Amino acid sequence: MRLRSIELNVPDAVAAKAFLTGVWGAADGGALGETTYVRGSNEFPYLVSLTQADAPSIRSTTFVGTAEEVAAIAQRAKAAGAPCRDTVSDDLGGGQGILVQLPEGEVLRFLHGDTSVAPIEGRDLPVKLTHVVMNSANAEATADFAEAVLGFRVSDRTKGMVFVRCNTSHHSTAFARAGFTSLNHIAFEMADLDAVMRGIGRMRDVGAAPAWGPGRHGPGDNVFAYFISPFGAVVEFSTAVEIVPDDYRVGVPEDWTWPEGRIDQWGMSDKDLANLGVAERTFKYLPLA
Numbered sequence: 377m378r379l380r381s382i383e384l385n386v387p388d389a390v391a392a393k394a395f396l397t398g399v400w401g402a403a404d405g406g407a408l409g410e411t412t413y414v415r416g417s418n419e420f421p422y423l424v425s426l427t428q429a430d431a432p433s434i435r436s437t438t439f440v441g442t443a444e445e446v447a448a449i450a451q452r453a454k455a456a457g458a459p460c461r462d463t464v465s466d467d468l469g470g471g472q473g474i475l476v477q478l479p480e481g482e483v484l485r486f487l488h489g490d491t492s493v494a495p496i497e498g499r500d501l502p503v504k505l506t507h508v509v510m511n512s513a514n515a516e517a518t519a520d521f522a523e524a525v526l527g528f529r530v531s532d533r534t535k536g537m538v539f540v541r542c543n544t545s546h547h548s549t550a551f552a553r554a555g556f557t558s559l560n561h562i563a564f565e566m567a568d569l570d571a572v573m574r575g576i577g578r579m580r581d582v583g584a585a586p587a588w589g590p591g592r593h594g595p596g597d598n599v600f601a602y603f604i605s606p607f608g609a610v611v612e613f614s615t616a617v618e619i620v621p622d623d624y625r626v627g628v629p630e631d632w633t634w635p636e637g638r639i640d641q642w643g644m645s646d647k648d649l650a651n652l653g654v655a656e657r658t659f660k661y662l663p664l665a
């Protein structure tokens with residue numbers, strides 16, 4: 377499976393789109409009905425959908441695969457008695473499949489037969505989403521569900537997170553040991569390190585400093601720079617996430633400790649825990665209707 381997109385409700389979709397297609401560097405994916413879309417450079421018609429609503433929330437996070445892969449998830453979800461519903465997409469991305477609700481209410485959508493568009497070029501365009509991280513009250517239980525029902529695999533466990541993959545990329549999602557359920561952050565994959573750094577520069581041009589970064593993580597080995605977006609969600613420029621083999625050894629928290637004063641490989645920046653903590657509670661998951 378591949379992570380394709382996240383579908384958000386936001387109080388000001390016009391402003392959120394203006395940010396994402398402006399200084400953030402993504403492209404306009406068009407609009408359909410009440411919803412407007414933001415795309416990257418790859419073949420996905422959109423990476424983020426923005427629907428005008430009274431309060432911020434997450435409608436779904438969407439993964440795409442083959443009909444067989446989606447059917448296997450549907451079969452396991454139904455057998456497990458998980459809340460789920462067959463679906464035919466009526467959004468810009470097309471496709472059909474199943475909506476599955478995780479134990480803490482997060483809705484994931486698995487589609488096949490989804491629409492592709494011609495890739496576009498632009499050195500500062502995000503390529504795609506590389507991961508969506510969810511805050512969890514019980515990250516281990518959610519990761520267990522992801523392995524047993526969705527067929528995902530745990531890549532690493534740290535003191536703060538359980539990193540989960542759905543293909544050879546080290547993680548397409550992770551469950552943070554937060555003690556509550558919400559969106560932790562959305563990570564956009566940039567073409568290379570320079571594209572991440574130019575993104576940080578564009579944000580600096582408008583007076584926005586990273587809430588954390590630039591840096592390079594331990595698990596996944598990816599470069600990161602986190603910002604609190606004007607629409608409230610934490611967004612990340614990322615690149616060069618590790619590609620892992622099928623027999624990747626699942627790391628344990630003791631594998632991922634840092635020297636005193638360090639929480640990443642580079643040690644260049646402080647982490648704005650107070651403001652990130654607020655932003656990471658902004659987007660709650662809408663349960664399966």
Ligand SMILES: [Fe+2]
Nearest residue numbers: 507561563612
């Ligand atoms: Fe991240």
